Amino acid sequence: MELNNKGMRFMRNHLVNKNRFLSRKAKYPSYAFITIESICNSRCNYCDMWKTKKGNQPSTQEWKKIIDDIRALGVVSLTFSGGEPFLNKGLFELAEYAKSKGLVTMVVTNLSLFKKDWLEKISKSFDFFGVSIDSTKPKVYKELRGVNWLVKNKKNIHKIMESLAKQKAKTSVCAMVTVSSKNANELHDILHMVFDDLKMDGISFNLLDAQGSKTAKYFKPNENQIKFYKQVILDHKKNYPIANSTRFISQAGSFDYKCNPWKSIQIDHEGYLVTPCLLLGTKKINLRKNGLKDVWNQKSTQEVYEKYSACKTCNLGCVIESAWATYDLPFTINEILRGTVLPTLKRVNARNEGKIKKKKCSFTYS
Secondary structure (H helix, E strand, O other), X not given: OOOOOHHHHHHHHHHHOOOOOOOOOOOOOOEEEEEOOOOOOOOOOOOOHHHOXXXXXXXXXXXXXXXXXXXXXXXOEEEEEOOOHHHOOOHHHHHHHHHHOOOEEEEXXXXXXXXXXHHHHHHHHOOEEEEEOOOOOHHHHHHHHOOOOHHHHHHHHHHHHHHHHHHOOOOEEEEEEEEOOOOHHHHHHHHHHHHHHOOOOEEEEEEOOOOOOOOHHHHOOOHHHHHHHHHHHHHHOOOOOEOOOHHHHHOOOOXXXXXXXXXXXXXXXXXXXXXXXXXXXXXXXXXXXXXHHHHHHOHHHHHHHHHOOOOOOOOOHHHHHHHHHHHOHHXXXXXXXXXXXXXXXXXXXXXXOOOOOOOOOOOOOO
């Protein structure tokens, strides 16, 4: 049965699919990530991905076969990432296909390639549309990303939000903020730009990963900046749909979790399943030549995931919070469902009804 409501699809996928926790042979994944393009047109000073080459990529039909296999394995959501995902000309078609199969579809983009025809395509293809925004200041934005797109991106975000409201679309648009030493002092301004000026549906924060490139360590926030980051977000958590959980923000800088990497399928731009994850890349398997289900159930594949089951290498929310969600039911109900999903849906409904209003903020920071 097709379900248009992404919340219902998310719960349906979790409840009716194979047990992910108690299987003695193979644990089944909840999430999938496809690096649809490794190349990028940004020139971020804290990331080396834009230096990679395009590679031998699957055709659109080959990607659809991989998506079929992902869904058949019981996955809940599929995220298209990069590089810059929209450098792949077939992305909208692939996302719409995945959505038609019942997957909750997500993407994170720098929005630089925006065109007018996206306005109709976004709602048909994506349940979640993330846009990278790291500053309220063009000069800082350029210093971080190596390009000067902030002003035009803000104009295009306004167009997207107005179009989605007009369509009464359920797609949620979220600002994705990488917190670094360069923008940590303006997090309060960024938050209010996102909700008051751009009228977006949500915001998500991640501390910059010092492993991202050789120069990333120079952009790593210090202890005082991390303390300020935690204070600002926790102060505003009750009033705005902030995607990060209270637990995630509270533990920033020192996370207590066990990864359980089997929770997600991670596939690179050439169609390889990368285990246990894209960062460590211990084992790669070509999914154009091998069926995903067969590969997943192999003892050697499960042994790789098991070996890294307690890994704590990452500080990314998509890794840590999804890990907690695989073994902590109260966290899933209270922090993910009640603390994030429902406030975001409420904001989307208010957007579609033209009821978004600027809230008074009583917080000030030196």
